[in-house]
Amino acid sequence: MTSKLPNLLVPDSALSVADLTAYIQSLIEQDDQLRQVWLTGEVSSATRYRSGLFFTLQDPAAKAVIQCVVWSSQLHKLTTIPAPGEQLIVLGRVHVQPHRGSYQLVVWQALPGGEGLRALRSRQLKDRLEAEGLFDVDRKRPIPSHPQTVAVVTSPQAAAWGDIQRTLKRRYPGLRVLFSPALVQGDQAPSAIVNAIRRVERDGRADVLILSRGGGAIEDMACFNDENVVRAIANCSIPVIAGIGHQRDESLADLAADVFAHTPTAAAEQAVPCLADLYEIHLERSEALSSAMARYMMIAQDRLVGLRDRMSRLKLDRALKQEMQVVSWLQQRLIHSTQRRFQSASQHCQMLQEKLTTLDPQAVLQRGYAVVRSAKGIVRSAKDVKIGDNLTIQLGQGEIEVYVNSVLNTSAQPNPEQL
Structure with a gap:
């Protein structure tokens, strides 16, 4: 059997990955335009480590991002420390990371460039929805203390789904869990989340709904600041628990939810009680009830003993005889009085009968x-x-x-x- 191979020109030798990366690095880092470049953009996320401050600079309009780093030795020289939502003008050089096959901007200086476009839009949307009352505390509904069915809206590939399943199974075995899958990142995520919430409402079995995803950059969390998602959460007929990411800043979905937690695991813990804790509480209450009954029985026993002592000190036979004599005397008085009244009534009746006889025409x-x-x-x-x-x-x-x-x-x- 002969294989048919395309007529390709096979070189005598091939570059290694390291050689190709080194070649690209030499092209970029030796370019005069990239050795010192000014960039403007919006900070979408920032994380501080011992080695330096790592942040993402994005262009929301073009949906482009670049990873940036300010080494710890340069932080004190910055005019503005990068923070999420800020619009900055940064100065730095492009550096290739061979071990990752990517590039980043090593920043020397950062200047304020005004409020970021994404942050501005998010703040304006927040103010408008807050004015409508969607974040009011009065709208918050309590989570059922003992739910029978919990619905989860997240991505089936997300680690959050596994964390929630394990937490619910560990804390409340036998719970029915309904899974309504949805995208939680990307342009299609808002409509997917809204449809997933509506599916849970139409099903009608869930007592509480968990909306969740794991951590990520702010640009990955944009779907949870979408107006349609926020309104779907606020108008949901089922109490909603939001467990979105590990970010310090709250999303608009967090504000609209009835309860929010900072991790999917914490959201699952908020949804159901711990059966082991309930069992311990039950044991404590049983012991308290047994102790109370024992104390009550002891008090009743002491009271019974006291009554018996009092009865033993009373001469009941004499008292009963005296009471019987009194009753007998009263009985005799009652008989005599009744007889006198009956005799008087008989005499009166006889007199009336004689009067009637004298008035009888037949007698005349x-x-x-x-x-x-x-x-x-x-x-x-x-x-x-x-x-x-x-x-x-x-x-x-x-x-x-x-x-x-x-x-x-x-x-x-x-x-x-x-x-």
Whole structure:
């Protein structure tokens, strides 16, 4: 089997990486234009080490950056110490780093050049959003003390995702973790973060949301100062914990979040309690409850013993006999009083019955009286009777029907005894 190789001109010898780097270094460092150059740009990040101050100078409009260093021996000569967000004019020379295959600017002097464009835009956006109330403390929501589901928005390739998983598993085993992936660096990162947050909201299961990424330069963190990202965090229906990088300065996402931490691990610790700590608290409360119950039982036992002593000192038999005598005497009084009242009531009832008997019309008739009735009713006077009337006379026993032949003494009042 023959291999078909392209017709390439193969040199007799090839340069080593070191030779190529040395050649490039000689070209750059021997160039008169690069031995002493003035640059203007915005400081995006700065880190101080024992050897010197390392910072990044950027051109936000052109999206270009250059790494710079000021050695410790030159720091005291600078008019302005580089700090993130500042616009500087620096003087230095271009130096090639062979071991990295890169170049940097060794700075001798730094002059203030005004506020950086990126820092100015960020400050203006911060002021506008702050005026709208997006960073107000009153908007901050408390994180659930015992969440059942935690959502995480970060890059699947980021070390932050692994740190968060390990921390959540260690502190709160059995927790359900929802992962909503998103870019956390670059031009597409803002829209990716907004979409990831909205996915978590639509899902509806998460009790708290962690937005996170690891450390990096300020220009890499630009997506967390994007207005759309800040508004998505502020308007999120779920409490948000921001764990963004290791920078000293707070991002706008940190200000809009309900809680923010300086590392992804710290954000995960803020999201859930430590189960081991909860168990220790439970044990302490159980011991405190047991101690309280023991003290209560001891007090109750002492009180019971005291009551028993008091009862033993009282002559209960004599007291009971005295009380029984009193009850018996009261019982007799009650019986006598009831009997007297019943007798008096019986006599009164009998008297009323006799009165009723005397007033009974039938009793009057039994004594020889009679009642005369006509068609118009009881006849009380001779004037009420005419010759030819039929009358009924009621006696004590029976009745008599009579016919009136004559009427006498109609003008005189008859004597009842004459009827």
